[in-house]
Amino acid sequence: QVRLVESGGGLVQAGGSLRLSCAASGRTFSRNSMGWFRQAPGKEREFVAGMGWSRGFTDYVDIVKGRFIISRDSAKNTVYLQMNNLNPEDTAKYYCALADSVLIPKTTASCNFWGQGTQVTVSS
Numbered sequence: 001q002v003r004l005v006e007s008g009g010g011l012v013q014a015g016g017s018l019r020l021s022c023a024a025s026g027r028t029f030s031r032n033s034m035g036w037f038r039q040a041p042g043k044e045r046e047f048v049a050g051m052g053w054s055r056g057f058t059d060y061v062d063i064v065k066g067r068f069i070i071s072r073d074s075a076k077n078t079v080y081l082q083m084n085n086l087n088p089e090d091t092a093k094y095y096c097a098l099a100d101s102v103l104i105p106k107t108t109a110s111c112n113f114w115g116q117g118t119q120v121t122v123s124s
Helices: none
Strands: 003-007 010-013 018-025 033-039 046-052 058-060 068-073 078-083 092-099 118-123
Touching: 003 092, 018 033, 018 092, 018 118, 033 068, 033 078, 046 068, 046 078, 058 068, 078 092
Parallel strands: 010 118
Antiparallel strands: 003 018, 018 078, 033 046, 033 092, 046 058, 068 078, 092 118
């Protein structure tokens, strides 16, 4: 049974930083890709960043490029999202997701497993 557990969310002032973690368990992930998504109240869940698990290639939505960095620790089966220079528009619940594909999942439909989410709130 695949399990994804996010942590690291919280309240931060604009301009601050947070690092989210997603611990994966349940099997090996060499043929998977991971994604970070977020959902603000009243909005659809949207892709933020993703990474191919084995090769480490990455992709980001334009609005976070240069501010967010996705990385992984394969030994810990953990994916991170370092978020810098946060602004109030980044306020959302952040979810990690696992896709049974080497392609980075950019839509919710392409994800097979989800974590429970962690709240990020950025104050102005």
